[in-house]
Amino acid sequence: MPFDVTRYARAAQSIVDAGRFLFAQGWSPATSSNYSERIDPQHIAITVSGRHKGQLEAGDVMVVDLQGQPVQSQCRSSAETLLHTVVYDLLPDTGAVLHTHSVKATVLSRLLPLGEPLVLSGYELQKAFPGFDTHESELIVPVFDNTQDMDALSQQVRQWLSANPGQPGYLIRGHGLYTWGDTMADCLRHVEAFEFLFECELETMRIRR
Ligand SMILES: CSC[C@@H](O)[C@@H](O)C(=O)COP(=O)(O)O
Numbered sequence: 001m002p003f004d005v006t007r008y009a010r011a012a013q014s015i016v017d018a019g020r021f022l023f024a025q026g027w028s029p030a031t032s033s034n035y036s037e038r039i040d041p042q043h044i045a046i047t048v049s050g051r052h053k054g055q056l057e058a059g060d061v062m063v064v065d066l067q068g069q070p071v072q073s074q075c076r077s078s079a080e081t082l083l084h085t086v087v088y089d090l091l092p093d094t095g096a097v098l099h100t101h102s103v104k105a106t107v108l109s110r111l112l113p114l115g116e117p118l119v120l121s122g123y124e125l126q127k128a129f130p131g132f133d134t135h136e137s138e139l140i141v142p143v144f145d146n147t148q149d150m151d152a153l154s155q156q157v158r159q160w161l162s163a164n165p166g167q168p169g170y171l172i173r174g175h176g177l178y179t180w181g182d183t184m185a186d187c188l189r190h191v192e193a194f195e196f197l198f199e200c201e202l203e204t205m206r207i208r209r
């Protein structure tokens with residue numbers, strides 16, 4: 001099935017803009033990270049593998065279907081494409097997915113006890129996420145072990161997300177953050193909110209040592 005070229009062009013521009021912002025923050029260094037935006041129920045625009053995210057151009061964004069297969073492109077999509085498509089597949093309202101590699105997400109994910117999620121509670125900023133109306137809510141961020149086996153990791157994410165469709169993101173140990181939102185603006189706000197909360201957690205750990 002073909003996709004709407006105008007919608008692709010709009011999605012590509014919003015991914016390029018997101019890359020400039022996220023790289024400038026230091027959250028997507030050295031070609032790391034991948035970004036996507038939904039074009040229609042069956043297609044997403046996603047970054048081509050290996051491209052520098054602070055220097056993206058429209059040609060660094062391609063289209064894949066929800067099985068992760070390229071559509072009208074000879075390029076290789078992000079090595080982590082399946083971690084995007086699983087979210088669009090399970091959560092039909094999702095309009096954008098962002099994966100970042102910040103120092104704080106990387107360090108915090110390595111400090112958490114193995115097998116335990118990061119539980120965020122008591123922070124007013126939790127209200128930056130939809131469905132979290134009070135600081136008393138619990139934001140539960142699982143930490144998946146890092147692996148190069150994306151089929152296996154995407155299956156783990158599918159299982160967790162099916163059981164927890166209201167949670168807005170997860171960490172991969174020593175690797176980074178995945179988060180999503182109804183629009184790119186929502187998704188960027190989620191990255192910012194997570195970064196703030198990760199810094200609070202790390203600072204708390206430092207003081208308590
Ligand atoms: C530059 S190391 C980071 C990669 O291994 C990967 O984790 C990543 O985020 C980017 O991969 P990509 O294939 O460009 O989407």
Ligand SMILES: [Zn+2]
Pocket residue numbers: 032033034080099101175176
């Ligand atoms: Zn990555």
